[in-house]
Amino acid sequence: MATPLCAAAAAAACRLYVSPPASLAAPGRGRSRRCLVAVRAEAGVGGINPAIRKEEAKVVDTVLAGELSKPLTAYCRCWRSGTFPLCDGSHVKHNKETGDNVGPLLVKK
Structure with missing residues (x-):
């Protein structure tokens, strides 16, 4: 841990x-x-979240794994996705610009 x-x-x-x-x-x-x-x-x-739902005190999303439509779903962890909370690959550009190594959270059904 x-x-x-x-x-x-x-x-x-x-x-x-x-x-x-x-x-x-x-x-x-x-x-x-x-x-x-x-x-x-x-x-x-602006911290690590540049623009996603800034009017909320805390951004929290809940998804039941059984309700996913695909057997594998990628969720954003870089806060750059245009389809947040789903990953659209924006972390690739973010990683190149910042030297970071963040990738998506993959959830299996």
Whole structure:
């Protein structure tokens, strides 16, 4: 489980500590070493959500997996999709511009 070390959503970079697999654990100690993973978010006045439903205090969507029309549905996690909450591939441009590595959330029926 990841433990976030930064609280600012608009920070240029966050650091997460992730425990590696048991095969990489410190020998003879029974504890695992921690790995540093950098997660980038586009910094700016508007935070990570540039324009989607800004009039709402919190953007929340609920979909029942059984009601999906396709066996695999991609949901946006970059906040750039023109079909939000569904992914339209906008993360590809976002990743090239920012050096980020975000992709969609895939939900199987």
